[in-house]
Amino acid sequence: AQVMRIALREVQLLKAVNHPNIIKLQCAFRTPSGRVCMAFEYGGKSAHQLRETRFPHGIPEQLLQRFAFQLVQALRYLHLQKIVHRDVKPANVLVDAAGVLRLCDFGFARHLPAADGYISGGADSNVDVPLTPYVITRWYRSPEVLLGMKYGTPTDIWSLGCTLAELAIGEPLVPGTSSLDQIGRITALLGPLPTHMTARVAHALKHGGAAAAPAGSTVAAAAAGNDTPLRRRLGARLVPELVDLVEACLRIDPRDRPTAEQLLSMPYF
Template sequence: MGGVCRRVVPPPRLRMTAQEASHFHNESGVMAQDGGVQYEPVAEIGGGAYGTVYKARDKESGKFVALKSVRVQTDQEGLPLSTVREVALLRRLEQFDHPNIVKLMDVCASLRTEQETKVTLVFEHVDQDLKTYLEKAPPPGLPLQHVRDLMRQLLCGLSFLHSNLVLHRDLKPENILVTSRGQIKLADFGLARIYSYTMALTPVVVTLWYRSPEVLLGSSYATPVDLWSTGCIFAEMFTRKPLFCGESEVDQLTKIFSVIGLPGEEEWPNDVTLSRENFSPQNPQPITEQIPELTNEGVDLLMKMLTFNPLRRISALKALEHSFFSDQSDHS
């Protein structure tokens, strides 16, 4: 995948303790971001070929599946309960067969060693993710009509997750699959998603670009985090480059405030360590400066997603009802 960096890790059997791992991939993003750390492709870790993925074609149906394996470190208690629960949740969600959720066909566990269980998730195979899709889009980018369609599907999938009490929490173009027929499929949530935070061996640098202010500030959060990410992705669908490319939490917040303006004192969460005074006062800038092709309806929807206060941010369900989706006047 273009632009995907891999962290240089010590050779084989790199096994981290829980503490190390959580430190290493602390959700707060304490770890160094892109700057300063050298990345290069990782060859092989443990027994499995790390650089490859298994994909198969079902001879009967002609459909493709791909394996995502997850190594779960275990102690004398076996597979962690949380993992087992997540598997159950994923399978439960699967029963709804939602068109905008990547299809999970099976979950197979195999004991590797006493300390490690390999959980293999058999997913439907989708050729590309939104990141590649946008990279491949010919200039001047996706037509409005197309963005509208993708956004509707994205929100549809998200609304489904939220109504099942699942937060995605790491929504980004890499986690949104796009089929050859332009169908959106959300991936990497639940069982798969959890790893993007706790895993020690992710080849991908954790990005802050789609994180909501409350997550960056370390405040409490809920479903609105995904709507923030959706807003960022919405903008990116037009510009084909990330809206806020911060290199640290503070940098990310600074970039956010330079567009949406510094929120008022009364909006600032009181359970956070980072105070509002750390940021210089700014007024909101019109988003059309960055995305000139956005219609008025689009601007309205985007700004409702990029609302600082998570309680006032639009929900996935409400977003689907937004007039942006009913406005068919343009056919650019």
């Protein structure tokens, strides 16, 4: 039943959007057994496949810039429509032979509430829908989602930063093994959590982060953080303008992240 709800929601959302950098739904129908089938335009290979098969050490700068621009355009459009994708990652970015990028997989996408533009976090928020892809998708989750806080379009900006960094360096930026370990890796890379977020680490513990956390991924480590080595990790491999863009996307406090519209005015583009 849950898979059916996700499929129907994806159909509804895709029928409502129209942008050259968002995959187009050609048709959808139910089989006699009740399953929902969707037919899409051909989008090519995923950026994840391209990275693994053709560019294991990172996608070349000129090509990556072209991809990044199109992906930000897609997010700008969605966010103006008050839609948050919630699953931006290399596997959900398709690129065809002409270099046209299309964002796909809208199964987790949501229309934002009109009231405040945020989705409530927590155990009842459907953030942690029990489906296999979320084992991997954790690597692209924003701190506010990991900590069960309210979230909105800035969570897509965070995932964008993780995605671009991965495509540039050829490996995931923060491959955590649990929610708590993910927070620990984020703070090790970017510095300590803001005060208003630190208290939420206990929430991550309560909702399953601790059981799967490896040695060293303690609440203390996650909350304390250290100096930010992001620039040291990226600076030698990426052009400064891309480092600036990724760093802006990966500001821990979602209120400090630029919008997709603001990203388009950064020097990288």
